[in-house]
């Protein structure tokens with residue numbers, strides 16, 4: 774006895790339930806999957822101009838420490854980084870902005886007013902006011918930041934990797 778090509782009532786209800794269930798799953802599931810995966814697909818912001826305030830607030834020939842933090846979200850992970858820079862104002866328009874991270878093993882250097890040097894507390898690395906190595910193990914000068922002055926406000930270009 775051959776089976777009829779027509780659906781009986783039970784098969785029809787099963788078929789309709791399957792189709793409706795699949796559509797409902799897609800309607801709810803696709804946005805949910807997108808929501809879950811979207812942080813991992815987002816590209817992180819890698820650079821920014823950081824405002825350091827009015828240039829006139831920085832005394833001439835006096836390295837002045839400015840600190841700030843930046844938070845970076847990569848996927849589901851949020852990282853807060855702290856930065857320190859020394860602003861060395863040479864004149865009304867000429868300045869240097871130096872990282873306070875030692876180029877040897879990344880300790881934070883301090884400005885010593887008496888010795889007129891940046892001194893690294895870890896291995897006694899020393900840098901002059903322009904960030905060049907005076908003595909010790911650091912292999913290169915302190916890193917410099919690109920800067921711009923707009924309407925008397927100082928900004929540095931931060932490139933994060």
Ligand code: FES
Pocket residue numbers: 875876877878879880893894895896897898909910911
């Ligand atoms: S980390 Fe600065 S001298 Fe070693």
